[in-house]
Amino acid sequence: MTLLLRVVLSSREARRVQLPEVPASVGQLIDILKERLELAGDFSLQFEDPDFGNAICNLTAISELPAERAVLHIMWNCDSSTLNQSIASVSSASVSSQDTISVHSDDFRPSWTDTIQMNLRHVSEWPSPFSIPKFSHDVELKLCKANVTYEKSKKGLAVTRDMKMEILDKIAEAVFEIKAYPEKDEVESVASALVLKYPCLKEPGSITGYEGWKASIKHKLGNYRSKLRRAGCNEVNVNRKRKGEDEASSPFTLKKPKRGEVNHVPDYPQHHDDSTLEEERVALVSEMKKKQKNLKVIQQKMALTFSLRRREVVECQPMVSEVQERWPGLFSSEEISEEFHRITSKDLLGTFNASLNKFVPGLLKLYRSKKGALGEDMEDLLDKLDEQTSDIVSHRKTAALRGLPIFLGEDATQVFLKCLVSTKK
Secondary structure, X not given: OOXXXXXXXXXXXXXXXXXXXXXXXXXXXXXXXHHHHOOOOOEEEEEEEHHHOOEEEEOOOHHHOOOOEEEEEEEEOOOOHHHHHHHHOOOHHHOOOOOXXXXXXXXXXXXXXXXXXXXXXXXXOOOOOOOOOOOOHHHHHHHHHHHHHHHHHOOOOOOOHHHHHHHHHXXXXXXXXXXXXXXXXXHHHHHHHHHHHOHHHOOOOOOOOOHHHHHHHHHHHHHHXXXXXXXXXXXXXXXXXXXXXXXXXXXXXXXXXXXXXXOOOOOOOOOOOHHHHHHHHHHHHHHHHOOOOOHXXXXXXHHHOHHHHHHHHHHHOOOHHHHHHHOHHHHOXXXXXXXXXXXXXXXXXXXXXXXXXXXXXXHHHHHHHOHHHHOHHHHHHHHHHHHOOOOHHHHHHHHHHHHHHHHHOOOHHHHOOOOOOOOOO
């Protein structure tokens, strides 16, 4: 479900932001707004609550937002007078037809955290429908006029080579910003969206009207990845063919993103390379050894070194013990959730709870149907659930989880582990 936002930056400046899906958490929404509006600095969000006559309330959970569209107010955590002046000084002539408008000002220079966010993708699911990017002015003009002609006479546009290259180049860039290796159906959705927006590009004699465009987009994406590989893009570089010591070609295993991975192997943050990120990693290990750990420093360095860590995991595929030694901060509960969000752009606990809510009714129904065969433990569990009179939702979730090892015939202490046991040599 899409979400349309009106983001109030100051008393004289407001922006329109359309999101393809509702963010999983308030923190994720803040990150998205920082990226889309190019905002620097810390801020919290307030929203206009329709239940109280659009009175402004602090936003503490995504579920509080009105469905489909909402009005947000940004509350800066520091003195925002200079920020407001910079926002107000943006010329109205710079406003375009796009949903989001960048703020170019010295007061909006991205911080190091913003630089990291700019290197990461945030769209966790393929957009439906796919949003065709805006082409150059001359191409847009030709397409609009050709659409008018097509509506009258059903006569398609004779696409020149230069125009086709412009269209394919823009589409390849837009697709790569979402996914480096789209699936066949995702490429098809792009071609379908293209001829839907510009019917004049439909191919005569084709059943769908876009089979040729589909093949061209697929071919262009391959060429675009090759160009990025030559430029040093990490995400496509991990798929290059390697040779052994004897120069004989070794078996080629593609290291493409797995299901759910949004940021597979992102590029290093600006002004950083292997040596500087290794220094940050060493400092991170030293901080983890302290008795009184600075959690904020750990969080910052873990975010900064994410690209180096992902490259090691994907390319070297180290043992868990090696990862524990080099990245001890990764094994704290807080950083596990943060790393999951960096890789998938989803909130770990939020995703788990949403999935649990979805499957709880089915699990409890299954438990009750097999209650006699599963023994006294399952009967006791369900009887206790039936006796509850308050906070039923929470008790149902607890029963669904506790019933899993009983249903599977497993030891509950082995199914639910509170910590990982490691043996230090």
